[in-house]
Amino acid sequence: MSSQERSKILLNIADALEASEKLIIAENEADIAEAQQAGYEKSLVSRLALKPGKVSSLAKSIRILADMEEPTGQVLKRTELSQGFILEKMSSPLGVLLIIFESRPDALVQIAALAIRSGNGLLLKGGKEAKRSNAILHKVITSAIPENVGEGLVGLVASREDIPELLKLDDVIDLVIPRGGNKLVSQIKASTKIPVLGHSDGICHVYVDKSADMVKAKQIVLDSKTDYPAACNAMETLLVHTELVNTGGLNELIVELQIKGVTIYGGSRASSLLNLPEASSFHHEYSSLACTIEVVDDVYAAIDHIHHGHTDCIITEDHDIAEMFLHQVDSAAVFHNASTRFCDGFRFGLGAEVGISTSRIHARGPVGVEGLLTTRCVDGVEAWSCKQNQFCTVELRRDDAMRLSGFA
Amino acid sequence: MSSQERSKILLNIADALEASEKLIIAENEADIAEAQQAGYEKSLVSRLALKPGKVSSLAKSIRILADMEEPTGQVLKRTELSQGFILEKMSSPLGVLLIIFESRPDALVQIAALAIRSGNGLLLKGGKEAKRSNAILHKVITSAIPENVGEGLVGLVASREDIPELLKLDDVIDLVIPRGGNKLVSQIKASTKIPVLGHSDGICHVYVDKSADMVKAKQIVLDSKTDYPAACNAMETLLVHTELVNTGGLNELIVELQIKGVTIYGGSRASSLLNLPEASSFHHEYSSLACTIEVVDDVYAAIDHIHHGHTDCIITEDHDIAEMFLHQVDSAAVFHNASTRFCDGFRFGLGAEVGISTSRIHARGPVGVEGLLTTRCVDGVEAWSCKQNQFCTVELRRDDAMRLSGFA
Numbered sequence: 001m002s003s004q005e006r007s008k009i010l011l012n013i014a015d016a017l018e019a020s021e022k023l024i025i026a027e028n029e030a031d032i033a034e035a036q037q038a039g040y041e042k043s044l045v046s047r048l049a050l051k052p053g054k055v056s057s058l059a060k061s062i063r064i065l066a067d068m069e070e071p072t073g074q075v076l077k078r079t080e081l082s083q084g085f086i087l088e089k090m091s092s093p094l095g096v097l098l099i100i101f102e103s104r105p106d107a108l109v110q111i112a113a114l115a116i117r118s119g120n121g122l123l124l125k126g127g128k129e130a131k132r133s134n135a136i137l138h139k140v141i142t143s144a145i146p147e148n149v150g151e152g153l154v155g156l157v158a159s160r161e162d163i164p165e166l167l168k169l170d171d172v173i174d175l176v177i178p179r180g181g182n183k184l185v186s187q188i189k190a191s192t193k194i195p196v197l198g199h200s201d202g203i204c205h206v207y208v209d210k211s212a213d214m215v216k217a218k219q220i221v222l223d224s225k226t227d228y229p230a231a232c233n234a235m236e237t238l239l240v241h242t243e244l245v246n247t248g249g250l251n252e253l254i255v256e257l258q259i260k261g262v263t264i265y266g267g268s269r270a271s272s273l274l275n276l277p278e279a280s281s282f283h284h285e286y287s288s289l290a291c292t293i294e295v296v297d298d299v300y301a302a303i304d305h306i307h308h309g310h311t312d313c314i315i316t317e318d319h320d321i322a323e324m325f326l327h328q329v330d331s332a333a334v335f336h337n338a339s340t341r342f343c344d345g346f347r348f349g350l351g352a353e354v355g356i357s358t359s360r361i362h363a364r365g366p367v368g369v370e371g372l373l374t375t376r377c378v379d380g381v382e383a384w385s386c387k388q389n390q391f392c393t394v395e396l397r398r399d400d401a402m403r404l405s406g407f408a
Numbered sequence: 409m410s411s412q413e414r415s416k417i418l419l420n421i422a423d424a425l426e427a428s429e430k431l432i433i434a435e436n437e438a439d440i441a442e443a444q445q446a447g448y449e450k451s452l453v454s455r456l457a458l459k460p461g462k463v464s465s466l467a468k469s470i471r472i473l474a475d476m477e478e479p480t481g482q483v484l485k486r487t488e489l490s491q492g493f494i495l496e497k498m499s500s501p502l503g504v505l506l507i508i509f510e511s512r513p514d515a516l517v518q519i520a521a522l523a524i525r526s527g528n529g530l531l532l533k534g535g536k537e538a539k540r541s542n543a544i545l546h547k548v549i550t551s552a553i554p555e556n557v558g559e560g561l562v563g564l565v566a567s568r569e570d571i572p573e574l575l576k577l578d579d580v581i582d583l584v585i586p587r588g589g590n591k592l593v594s595q596i597k598a599s600t601k602i603p604v605l606g607h608s609d610g611i612c613h614v615y616v617d618k619s620a621d622m623v624k625a626k627q628i629v630l631d632s633k634t635d636y637p638a639a640c641n642a643m644e645t646l647l648v649h650t651e652l653v654n655t656g657g658l659n660e661l662i663v664e665l666q667i668k669g670v671t672i673y674g675g676s677r678a679s680s681l682l683n684l685p686e687a688s689s690f691h692h693e694y695s696s697l698a699c700t701i702e703v704v705d706d707v708y709a710a711i712d713h714i715h716h717g718h719t720d721c722i723i724t725e726d727h728d729i730a731e732m733f734l735h736q737v738d739s740a741a742v743f744h745n746a747s748t749r750f751c752d753g754f755r756f757g758l759g760a761e762v763g764i765s766t767s768r769i770h771a772r773g774p775v776g777v778e779g780l781l782t783t784r785c786v787d788g789v790e791a792w793s794c795k796q797n798q799f800c801t802v803e804l805r806r807d808d809a810m811r812l813s814g815f816a
Contacts, residue, residue: 079757085746087756092738094768174768193597195769326786330500333785338493348495348785349487360502360582360782361603362769374768377741377756378734 001149003070006116010066012144013113014059020140021055027132028105035129043230043288047103048130058106062113065351071369072119091373093119095174098166099354100125100188102180105133110352111177112141112154117351118372123166123173125157127180167192175372179355182285197367199332199358202232202285202310204340207302207325209316210241214249216337217315218256223339224313226260229289232356233311233343236286238293239302245273245295260289267294303328310358311335311343332358332365409557411478414524418474420552421521422467428548429463435540436513443537451638451696455511456538466514470521473759479777480527499781501527503582506574507762508533508596510588513541518760519585520549520562525759526780531574531581533565535588575600583780587763590693605775607740607766610640610693610718612748615710615733617724618649622657624745625723626664631747632721634668637697640764641719641751644694646701647710653681653703668697675702711736718766719743719751740766740773 017024028050035045077089097120101107108124115122126134138156145153157166166173170193178188178198185198206224208217224235244250254274257264266276270293279292282305296302299314299321306312306329313335314325322336333343343366345353350368357363363371425432436458443453485497505528509515516532523530534542546564553561565574574581578601586596586606593606614632616625632643652658662682665672674684678701687700690713704710707722707729714720714737721743722733730744741751751774753761758776765771771779 081750081755081757085750089773095738189601195603195767197769330503331784335787338787342489342493342787343785347489349489359603361605364783365497365785375772376739377751377773379743379746379750 001119003072006119007066009116009145009149010062010113013109013116013141014062014066016140016144017055017059017062017109017137020136024055024133024136024140025050027136031105031130031132038129040129041288044103044129047230048105048133050106050133054106058109061110061346061352065113065117065369068117068351068369071117071373076375085379088378089375090378092376094372094374096121096123096172097372098123098125098173098176098194100163100176100178100180100184102127102184103130104179105130105137107179107355108134108137108156109141111179111354112138114352114354114369114372115154118369120372121153123155123157125160125163125166128160131158164191167194170194177354177367181287182283195362197355197357197359197362197371199232199310199356202356202358203236203283204233204311204313204343205237205239205302205306205309206235206313206315206340207239207296207299207306208241208244208250208253209299209302209314209318209321210243211318211321212241212244212249212315213317214247214253217249218253220313220315220337220339221253222256222260224341225257225262225291226289227339227341230287231341232285232287233340234287235313235340236284236291237282238291239296239305240270240293241299241302242295242297254293257291263290265290265292267292269295299325306331308358310356311340313338313340332356409527411480414527415474417524417553417557418470418521421524421549422470422474424548424552425463425467425470425517425545428544432463432541432544432548433458435544439513439538439540446537448537449696452511452537454638456513456541458514458541462514466517469518469754469760473521473525473777476525476759476777479525479781484783493787496786497783498786500784502780502782504529504531504580505780506531506533506581506584506602508571508584508586508588508592510535510592511538512587513538513545515587515763516542516545517549519587519762520546522760522762522777522780523562526777528780529561531563531565533568533571533574536568539566572599575602578602585762585775589695590691603770605763605765605767605770605779607640607718607764610764610766611644611691612641612719612721612751613645613647613710613714613717614643614721614723614748615647615704615707615714616649616652616658616661617707617710617722617726617729618651619726619729620649620652620657620723621725622655622661625657626661628721628723628745628747629661630664630668632749633665633670633699634697635747635749638695639749640693640695641748642695643721643748644692644699645690646699647704647713648678648701649710650703650705662701665699671698673698673700675700677703707733714739716766718764719748721746721748740764 032049035048072091072093074091075088076091079087081087097115099111108126112122141154173194176188176192176194176196178185189196206221221238240250264276265279266274267279270276271278273295296305309331311333312329312331314322315337316322326334326336345366345368348366350366353366353368356366440457443456480499480501482499483496484499487495489495505523507519516534520530549562550559581602584596584600584602584604586593597604614629629646648658672684673687674682675687678684679686681703704713717739719741720737720739722730723745724730734742734744753774753776756774758774761774761776764774
C-alpha cells in the first residue's frame with residue numbers, strides 16, 4: 001500500500017471512532033461494571049475506563065499520525081561506496097507485531113494506528129476484562145480498512161489460551177510488545193524466542209537533593225505520583241537527601257502526599273527516621289496511590305540506588321549536581337525539575353506510543369513509529385546510470401581488493 | 409573516560425599491534441599448525457589465519473576509528489516539549505558486551521576497538537583453535553590501556569565452560585554478539601535471556617535474471633563465491649531464470665565456477681535440468697568452495713525463494729525488474745549488479761564491524777559503532793535557565809494537562 005492509502009485508512013479510522021463514540025462508551029461501561037462486580041483492583045478498573053473526551057483525543061492523535069511524513073522508505077543514510085555505487089540505508093517495516101496488553105483499550109487504538117502508519121502487520125491480544133471495549137474498537141478500526149486490504153491487517157486474538165501458541169511463531173512474528181505490569185512482561189520474555197520490547201521494570205524515581213527548591217519539589221512529586229498513578233511513568237520511589245530529614249519542607253511534602261490519599265512506605269532508613277511502615281521491596285510497582293520513600297546520603301547514593309530505571313528525575317537548584325545526575329543516571333529518560341509524567345510518546349512529539357521501552361537495544365523510552373521500523377541497505381537508484389554505462393561496481397570492487405583484503 | 413582518552417588508547421593499540429606484529433604472527437602460525445594437525449576443516453583454518461598485511465590493516469582501521477567523531481553523547485534529536493523544556497535524545501553506550509567468536513582472531517581486535525570507541529565494557533570469548541592468537545592480541549591490547557583504567561575494560565574468557573554461566577548474567581551483560589556459524593548463534597539464542605545480535609541465517613543469494621548481461625553475471629557470481637568463501641557474505645545459493653537453462657552463458661558460468669574449484673549442488677529443479685548432485689538443504693551455509701544452484705520461473709519466484717536473507721543480489725539489465733527486487737527483497741542488504749562481498753562494515757564506511765546482523769530489531773546489516781549504542785532522553789541544558797527563572801516546566805505540565813489527558 002502507498003503512503004497515501006495508509007494515511008487515508010487512518011483518517012477513516014479517526015472518523016469512524018468519532019461516529020461510533022456512543023457505542024464504544026457503552027461497551028466500555030459494560031466492561032467497567034463487570035470488572036467492578038468481579039472485584040478487580042481499583043488501578044485496573046481505572047486503566048480500563050475510557051474517560052470523557054478520550055475517544056475524540058484518540059481520533060485527534062490518529063489524524064496527527066495520518067499527516068506525518070511517511071516513515072518507511074526514508075533514506076536514513078547515503079554512502080558512496082565507490083564512484084557510482086551509492087548505498088542507501090532505508091527505513092522499512094519490521095514485519096508482524098504481536099501486542100499483548102492488559103486493561104487499557106485505548107492502547108489498542110494507538111497501537112493499531114501506529115502499525116498502519118509504519119506498514120506493519122499487527123496481532124492484538126487484549127485483556128479479558130476489556131473484551132467488549134476491545135471488540136468494538138477492533139470492529140470500528142477494521143470496518144474502516146478497505147476490503148481489498150483485508151481485515152487480517154489488524155487481527156484481534158480473543159483467547160488467552162492462544163498466547164503460548166503465538167509466542168512459538170518466531171518465524172512469523174517479528175516483535176512482541178507486552179503492555180502491562182512487570183509480571184506480564186517477565187512471563188513473556190521467559191517464554192519466547194521472538195524479540196520482546198517493553199519495560200519489565202517500570203520503577204520511576206524522583207530524587208530531592210538538599211539544594212532543592214521545596215516548593216518545586218512538592219509540586220513535581222505530587223504530579224509524578226498523583227496525576228495518574230496507574231501509568232507506568234508515575235513515581236514509585238521518592239529518594240530524599242539525608243539533610244532534608246525532619247525539615248519543614250520534607251514534612252510538608254509527606255503530609256501533602258498523605259492528604260492526596262497516598263500510602264507511604266519507607267526503605268530501611270526512611271522507615272525508622274520518618275516513622276513509616278517498611279516497604280516490602282524497592283522493585284515493587286505500586287501503580288496506585290502508594291509509594292516508597294528512602295533517605296540517601298547524597299546525589300551519588302541516589303544515582304547508585306537508581307542504577308538504571310525507567311524515568312528518573314532530580315530536583316535541585318544546583319546546576320552541577322543536576323548535570324551529574326543527568327549524565328550518570330542510565331535510564332530511558334532523565335529529567336531535571338520536571339515530573340516523571342513527562343515521559344510520554346505524545347509529549348515527546350511521536351504522535352502516539354506503543355509503550356515505553358526500558359530495553360537497551362532497539363528503541364528506548366517512549367516508542368512511536370520509529371521503534372516499529374527496521375532498515376535495509378539498498379544500492380541506490382543513482383548507481384543505476386553508472387552501472388548501465390560502464391559496469392563500474394564490479395570493476396571497482398576488484399580494483400579495491402587490496403585495500404579491502406584486510407576487512408573481509 | 410573522555411573521548412580524547414579513548415582515542416588515545418586506540419592509537420596506542422594500533423602502535424602496539426604494529427610493534428608486536430612478529431610475535432602475533434608467530435603465535436598465529438602455531439595455532440594454524442595445531443589446527444591442521446588436529447584435522448580441522450579447511451574453512452576454519454582459513455578463517456584462523458592472519459594473512460600477510462592483516463596486522464597493519466587492522467592497525468589502520470583502528471586509527472580510522474580513533475579519528476572518528478565521538479559517537480556517544482551525540483544529540484540525535486532535540487524536541488522542545490514546551491517553552492524552555494527541551495528534550496534531547498542522546499546516544500549512549502549500551503553497557504557490557506559479550507562477544508563469542510569462532511576462529512577469526514582479527515575479530516577480537518576489531519571488536520575491542522569498536523567497544524573502546526563506543527565506551528562499552530567488553531568480554532571476549534574466542535575459539536580454542538585460536539587460543540594463542542587471541543591471548544597475544546588480548547595482551548597487546550590491554551598493555552596499551554592505561555593502568556588507571558584497568559585491564560577489566562576488555563576481558564578475555566578462556567574456557568568454554570564459562571559460557572553457560574556468562575549467559576545467565578542478564579543483569580550484568582547487555583548484549584551478546586555471537587560471531588560464527590548458524591549453529592553457534594542458534595545455540596546461544598536458545599540459552600540466554602540477554603538480547604542476541606547476530607545472523608543465525610547467513611545465506612546470501614545471487615539471482616541471475618533472463619535480462620542479465622552474462623559477462624557481468626559471471627564476474628559477480630565468481631567474486632561472490634570465490635573471493636573469500638569462508639566469509640558470511642559469500643554467495644551460497646545461485647538462482648537462475650528458467651530461460652537461461654542450456655544457454656551458453658549459464659553453461660560457461662557453471663564451468664568457470666567448477667574451474668575455480670567450486671562444488672555445485674542443485675535444488676530439485678536444477679539437479680535434474682542441469683544434471684547436478686542434489687543439495688541437502690537450501691539452509692546450509694557452505695562457508696567453503698561449494699554452492700547450490702536452483703532454477704526459478706521469474707523474479708517473483710526468486711523473491712519468494714529468498715523471502716528474507718542476509719545479502720542478496722540481482723543481476724539484470726532491466727531497470728524495472730531491478731527496482732522490484734530491490735524494493736521487495738527484505739534482507740539486511742540488497743544489491744543490483746554487485747557482488748555480495750560488498751556487504752561489509754569497512755566498505756560501508758563504518759570503520760570496522762562487530763559482525764553482520766540479520767536481526768530485524770536494533771542494528772541490521774554490518775554493525776559498527778552505531779549498533780553498540782543505545783539512547784537516553786535527557787532534558788537539555790537549555791531548559792535550565794528557564795527553570796531557574798520561572799519554574800516553567802511543571803507550570804506548563806499543568807496548563808497542558810487537558811491536551812495531554814488522553815495520552816497518559
